[in-house]
Amino acid sequence: MLISGAGVAGPTLAYWLARHGFAVTVVERGAGPRSSGNPVDVRGPAWSVANRMGIVPRLRAVATHATAMRLVDGNGRSLARIPMPATRGDEVELPRGDLAAVLLDAVRDDAELVWDDTITALAHDAGGVDVTFERAAPRRFDFVVGADGLHSTTRRLAFGPESEFVSHLGLYVATVPLGSDEGTDVLLHNTPGRLVSIHPARGAALAAFIFRSAPVPGFDHRNQTQHKQIVTMAYADAGWRVPELLDRLAAAEDLYFDAVSAVRLASWSAGRIALLGDAASCVSLFGDGSTLAMAGAETLAAALAADPATGFARYEAAHRRLVDPKRRRVGRAAGMLVPRTHLGLRVRDLAARGVAAFR
Ligand SMILES: Cc1cc2nc3c(=O)[nH]c(=O)nc-3n(C[C@H](O)[C@H](O)[C@H](O)COP(=O)(O)OP(=O)(O)OC[C@H]3O[C@@H](n4cnc5c(N)ncnc54)[C@H](O)[C@@H]3O)c2cc1C
Structure with a gap:
């Protein structure tokens, strides 16, 4: 076998x-x-x-x-904190x-x-x-x-x-190892159609960029230079810790990037x-x-x-x-994770606060 x-x-x-x-x-x-x-x-x-x-x-x-x-706004203020199962x-x-x-x-x-x-x-x-x-x-x-x-x-x-057999679900995902602890809360910062998260792991925290996009013409799942350009353009105007995380992405040798499929x-x-x-x-x-x-x-x-x-x-x-x-x-x-619009984000944040209240 x-x-x-x-x-x-x-x-x-x-x-x-x-x-x-x-x-x-x-x-x-x-x-x-x-x-x-x-x-x-x-x-x-x-x-x-x-x-x-x-x-x-x-x-x-x-x-x-x-x-x-924990959902955070552009200034890092907590919007909701949901204990994880x-x-x-x-x-x-x-x-x-x-x-x-x-x-x-x-x-x-x-x-x-x-x-x-x-x-x-x-x-x-x-x-x-x-x-x-x-x-x-x-x-x-x-x-x-x-x-x-x-x-x-x-x-x-x-x-x-x-x-x-493989269909693009309208999102891309990039992950970058941060090599640090980053506490115990998963931090999520959204703008319409975009999410940046920091996921803690014993000394091996991971930043993730997940964003909505139609299929990128000429996308090659093995071309790291292309991947860095795509992510940097998608998050060019984003706040919170995004500029720092984009610097990490630019320097990363072990970037993961792919279409969500x-x-x-x-x-x-x-x-x-x-x-x-x-x-x-x-x-x-x-x-x-x-x-x-x-x-x-x-x-x-x-x-x-x-x-x-x-x-x-x-x-x-x-x-x-x-x-x-x-x-x-x-x-x-x-x-829920990547709402498309400001209204969608507000509804999601309200729902998250409701869930948090019952946990
Ligand atoms: C960013 C991200 C976040 C995710 N989050 C979650 C989550 O929270 N929870 C969850 O349950 N799942 C999550 N997943 C999905 C999960 O990682 C996969 O579903 C799971 O790893 C599938 O296991 P697999 O063994 O089928 O494939 P993989 O884990 O992808 O393993 C495939 C293996 O095949 C090898 N390989 C590839 N090509 C060849 C070849 N030609 N010859 C020999 N070997 C080859 C690869 O090197 C790899 O080792 C996430 C995935 C991604 C990308």
């Missing part, structure tokens, strides 16, 4: 497949595990997956410990890279890990999949699972070009090749993607263990029931 991608979904799937007795190889384009990254949540179905993997203490040890969300006992928020590292550690002894490589061609027949790699020698596997994220190579090779496919498998996590069903940054990635991985492993011949179909039928409701909430979540 070959898994492409060692983010959240890939190592979780590798762990459960190994537990079910499969021989597993994971190929990852990165040169090694990364720490930090955007904060993600492990909760609901993923919390019980983590519990059964025995990794909850390790997840808690690297949790961000953000305790509340992540302070409950059955969920945790942590940097995505740290989650991936903990998941990888759980499977390190039971799977073959191949770093700094990528699949370049896939050819499947009734008995298996012939896989060509950029660096390693070609190999044949029983099954291949693409857990290689929003811009999945597996999906492109086995299902078709990205443009057929959804992935939709009519089917998540083609013969002996399947997709998992963001590659199959990215619900954007508003939709519990890491939780869905972990839950889907366990479902897929169990379905393959029960019957390899029908495993992909049963995984898809079961996991779509979790994914679809999250998808429907994305528009509302985006409207």
Whole structure:
């Protein structure tokens, strides 16, 4: 069994497949595990997956410990402060890279890990999949699972070009590591159509710029110089700590920037090749993607263990029931986080004060 991608979904799937007795190889384009990254949540179905993997203490040890969300105006004055549910006992928020590292550690002894490589061609027949790699020698596997994220190579090779499955949701997101603590409150500053946030994490706080924009002509998700220009132009006249954060962005070497996107496919498998996590069903940054990635991985492993011949179909039928409701909430979540107008902002701030009063 070959898994492409060692983010959240890939190592979780590798762990459960190994537990079910499969021989597993994971190929990852990165040169090694990364720490930090955007904060993600492990909760609901993923919390019980983590519990059964025995990794909850390790997840808690690297949790961000953000305790509340605070809306601030252009002068930094507090407009509303909402305690965050992540302070409950059955969920945790942590940097995505740290989650991936903990998941990888759980499977390190039971799977073959191949770093700094990528699949370049896939050819499947009734008995298996012939896989060509950029660096390693070609190999044949029983099954291949693409857990290689929003811009999945597996999906492109086995299902078709990205443009057929990935849709821009009218927003872009940039994140910049600040390398500081920044307290315990997530700070959010909005102007119509724009949000800047500072998300605390033990010594690894992250600034995020999320803004509404039609697709930028010629957008290239790998061109950092272009990304810095786009963000700087979008926030040119913004107040609060934005000028300081734009300076950090200009100097950053590890900027993340991408269109906020959804992935939709009519089917998540083609013969002996399947997709998992963001590659199959990215619900954007508003939709519990890491939780869905972990839950889907366990479902897929169990379905393959029960019957390899029908495993992909049963995984898809079961996991779509979790994914679809999250998808429907994305528009509302985006409207709350990045209101388009002054009126929308005032309504959102009022609603936030109401929520704060009841927590
Ligand atoms: C800014 C931002 C904020 C977010 N906030 C949240 C949040 O608050 N809560 C939440 O639950 N989710 C959040 N998400 C979503 C969450 O990060 C994803 O849904 C989750 O990481 C999906 O896991 P995955 O394993 O499918 O993909 P990824 O985590 O993207 O992992 C894919 C892996 O595949 C590797 N890869 C890519 N191409 C190849 C290739 N060709 N060959 C081999 N390997 C490859 C990548 O290097 C990566 O390691 C956020 C996302 C972003 C961008």
